[in-house]
Amino acid sequence: MSTSDKDLPAHAAADDSIPADAPRQAPAQDSTSVPPEDAALIEAGRKLFAGEWQFISAAPTIPTLPAMRGIEIALAGRSNVGKSSLVNALTGRKALARTSVTPGRTQELIFFGVGPDLTLVDMPGYGFAKAPKEKVDAWTATVRAYLRGRANLARVFVLIDARHGLKPVDIEILDGLDKAAVSYAIVLTKADQLRGGELEQRIAETQAGLARRPAAFPTVFPTSSREGSGIAELRAAVVRLMAERGMGPAA
Ligand SMILES: Nc1nc2c(ncn2[C@@H]2O[C@H](COP(=O)(O)OP(=O)(O)OP(=O)(O)O)[C@@H](O)[C@H]2O)c(=O)[nH]1
Numbered sequence: 001m002s003t004s005d006k007d008l009p010a011h012a013a014a015d016d017s018i019p020a021d022a023p024r025q026a027p028a029q030d031s032t033s034v035p036p037e038d039a040a041l042i043e044a045g046r047k048l049f050a051g052e053w054q055f056i057s058a059a060p061t062i063p064t065l066p067a068m069r070g071i072e073i074a075l076a077g078r079s080n081v082g083k084s085s086l087v088n089a090l091t092g093r094k095a096l097a098r099t100s101v102t103p104g105r106t107q108e109l110i111f112f113g114v115g116p117d118l119t120l121v122d123m124p125g126y127g128f129a130k131a132p133k134e135k136v137d138a139w140t141a142t143v144r145a146y147l148r149g150r151a152n153l154a155r156v157f158v159l160i161d162a163r164h165g166l167k168p169v170d171i172e173i174l175d176g177l178d179k180a181a182v183s184y185a186i187v188l189t190k191a192d193q194l195r196g197g198e199l200e201q202r203i204a205e206t207q208a209g210l211a212r213r214p215a216a217f218p219t220v221f222p223t224s225s226r227e228g229s230g231i232a233e234l235r236a237a238v239v240r241l242m243a244e245r246g247m248g249p250a251a
C-alpha cells in the first residue's frame, strides 16, 4: 500500500515544492574523489535504499505502534522542514510519503520498511502547523513519547532548514534527545535555497552548536531533496549505522 497524496490538488506544487520531473538522485559519485571505504559505503547505501520499500503502518498513538523489527530511523523536525520529501528522496520514490506546501501534512507516525532490518519513520512536525490545536497537541505528545521510549530507535535524523538554522524549538528537541540518550544527527534540508558560501557557514555554525551535546553525531549532513545532493551520503550513514549494529549489507 502506498500513501501517495492523491487528494492534493495539482496547484499544491507551488514555489517551495518539488516538481514531479525534478531529479531525485544525486549524480553518481566520482569514485576517484572519495576514499574507497566511503565509496563502498555509498554503493552499499544505494543498493540498500534501491530495495523494495513497503508501507508498514500509520500510528496516531503509542498503543498503535507496529511491532518492532530490526532498527528504526526516525525523521524529526519542524513542520514543513522537508521530512516526508526526504523519505521520498532517500527511497527514490516520488510519493511514498505525502508531502505538502502546507505545514502539518503528516499527522501520524508513518512506518516504511525495506528488507528485514530497516524501518524509516516519517513523523508529524513540531512548531506551527495548519491543524486544530487538540490534534497538534496529541501528535506532539505521541512524537515525544516515541522518541523517548522506542527500544529499537537507532538514530533520529533531526531536520533543520538550512536557511534558518537551529531555532529554540529545535534546541528543545535536541535537549530531550540528549537527556534520553537517543543518538541523533542533524540533517540540513533545502540546501538548494542557499547561495555561495552560505551553506558552508550554516554547516560550521550548526556543527559548533553540537560540540557539547552528548548524543549528537558530530557530522552535519547538508541535503536537498529537490536536487538530490547529500542523499547518497545519508544512505551511506544508514549503512554504517546498521553495520555497527551487526545488520545490513556492510555487516
Ligand atoms: N527547495 C526545496 N524545497 C523542498 C525540499 N524538500 C522539501 N521541500 C518543500 O518543502 C515543503 C514541505 O515538504 P514536506 O516534505 O511535506 O515537509 P514535512 O517536514 O514532511 O512537513 P509536515 O509533514 O507538514 O511536518 C514542500 O513544499 C516541499 O516541496 C528541498 O530540498 N528543497
Ligand SMILES: [Mg+2]
Residues within 6 Å of the ligand: 083, 084, 085, 098, 099, 105, 106, 122, 123, 124
Ligand atoms: Mg510530512
